[in-house]
Amino acid sequence: MSTKEDAASESKSRLEQLGYTQQLERRLNVPEVVGLAMADVSPTMAVLLLSAGVFAVGGTFSIGASLILSVVVIMIALCLAELAAMFPIAGGMYSLVSRVLPGPISWITMFNYLIQGVIIPASLALGMAVFLRDLVPGIPFPDPVVALVMLALATALALTKVEVGAWATAAMVIVEFVVLGIITVAALIHPHQDLAAVTFNPVLLNGTELTGLTFAVMLGTLAPAFNVINGYDAALGFAEELKGGPRNVAKAVIWSAVLACVLIVVPLAAAVIAAPDLATFFSSPAPVIYSVQSALGPAAGTVIGIGVTVALFNAMVSMLMYFGRGVYTTGRDGVWPPAVNRVIGRLNKFRAPGAAVLVLVVPTAILIVASALDFLIIFAGTVIAAVYLCVGMAALSSRRSLRNEPRPFRMPLWPVPPLIVIAFTALALGSQEAKYLIAELVLIVLALAAWAGSKKWSKKTLKSVATDPSPNQSAEMDPSRS
Incomplete structure (x- = not known):
């Protein structure tokens, strides 16, 4: 038997041990899954749109917060990698936590995890409408209508075969890299701020004046920053469609996290360095675009606008695919009333979780109509932090509660990362x-x-090895277990 066949057999065997049959088809390799995760991360979207909220809260400490967060992101990725290699299931972080921690914490994690699949696509769609209006001022429709059209197009892609979504997002990720390169070049050509000064002596716009930051303000910057370097966990959602053994899931999430840190922190810092005036930079609705236009002229701003619009759409597609698979897994696990489970736990003719994706799209459309963009962006950081807190607890607890469980990947430096x-x-x-x-x-x-x-x-339909004394035998877990 070839190495590839061995890996495929290992993945299938592990899934069966966990109580699942292979329904999603293994069509993706590690680079394709990393590409899907990078579309979810959307570095261009993070730098050009999500960073605005962080700059508003923490001023130039956004650079320091991002550097601190990069270290934390790698620690999170190591925790995710170990758990995901043990439980290579399409449910993402919900599946990992539910197999280690008690029922109440599992449900809290699940709600915080799945709400991201509604909040973040809604904020992306609204942000896309803003950038499209800048590019095409004559658009006759209000922003919510434009956002709903973009959501419908993204949904159509998310409902097709997984490799179609992977190819489409890969093409758009290339566009994002070009945009990030432009931002970085702008700083190198026209630097106006000293990197050491803005990093180690951060300032914030207070009214019309730049003032120093208090420690409390610095702390308040950390949670919104979680929404900036985020999305690398999307690699987990394609675990049942990834070729190779369980270690490939660990490899994909670690690579995704490292790339996310580099591709976000460098352009974000570059944008601050390129800002001619920090007060104007902070007061701008799109601070990074202000820096680029100041350095390279209005034409560069147009290119950036096109790039960020592509990035936002790309992220929407990837997130609907990722979180749709999370919803699908909850139905397959029997978490909800039986009638609901039967609907969302099915695959469509393209072997994609169509009904589960639509479950996310409906509340997303409602949030788009509500148009609460600023609140959505910052609250997304809050729920992300809550999920990662549960992931850290699961990674720490699993070494004790599941000491006999096979671990295809073991995080280095344990227990420091969790x-x-x-x-x-x-x-x-x-x-x-x-x-x-x-x-x-x-x-x-x-x-x-x-x-x-x-x-x-619910009856005992949520499978879990958390209560199974044998590492080679699947057990069933009551979703309501205490």
């Missing part, structure tokens, strides 16, 4: 504004209410 993840995410959550913490509390209450309800509507 301890750093837990401490950092808890700190980021604790420093959030009250309105975002209240929104997170509401989400937790809804998750716990659903967990309580699952005791009535």
Whole structure:
């Protein structure tokens, strides 16, 4: 038997051990999965759109926050890699946590994980409408209508064969790299700020004046920054469509995290360096585009606008594909009432989780009509931090509770990575504004209410090795287990 056949057999065997049959087809290699994850990360979108909210909160400390977060991101990726190699299932972070931690925490993780598949695409669609209006001022339709059209197009791609989505997103990722190159070149050609000064002596726009930052403001910058360097976990969502053994899932998520850090932090810092005036930079609705236009002229701004529009659309496609597979897995696991599970746990004629994708699209469209872009961007950082906190706890706990479980990949430096993840995410959550913490509390209450309800509507259909004493035998877990 060839090495490829051995790896394919290993993946199929591992999935069967976890209680699943192979339904999604293995059509992707590691570079293709990394490409899908990079589309989800969308470095261009992160630098040009999501960074605006971080600059507004933390000023030039956005650079320092991104550097700190890069270290945390690598620690998170190591935790994800170990867990994902153990449980190579399409449910992403929800599947990993649900097999290690108690039921209430699993449901809280699931709600925080899946809500990203609604919040982030809605913010992307609204952001795309803004950039399209700048490119084509004569668009006769309001932003929400334009955003809904873009959402419909992204949905159409997400419903097709997985390799079609992979090829489409790969082409658009190349466009993103060109845009990021332009931003970086702008800083190298026309530097106006000193990198050391803006990094180690950060300032913030307070009214019309630049002032120094307090420690509390710095802490408050961390959670929004989670939404900037994010999306590398999308590699997990394609675990059941990835060729090769479980170690390939670990490899894909680590590569995705490293590339995300480099491709976001470098252009973000470059944009600050290229800003002729920091006060104008911070007050601009698109600070990075202001820097590029100042350095290279209005024509460069147009190119950037085209690039970010492509990036936003690319990210929407990838996220609908990724989180759609998460919703599909919850249905296959029997988490919801049986009638719901039967609908969302099915694949369409393209072997894609069509109904699960549409479950995300409907509330996304509602949020688009609500047009709460600023709130969505920052709250997305809050729910992301909450999920990573649970991932850190799962990675730490699994070495004790699942000590006999096979580990195709073992993270180096254990237990340092999960301890750093837990401490950092808890700190980021604790420093959030009250309105975002209240929104997170509401989400937790809804998750716990659903967990309580699952005791009535669900039978023991959520498979888990978390309570299985044998590493080679699949067990079933009650979704409502305590």
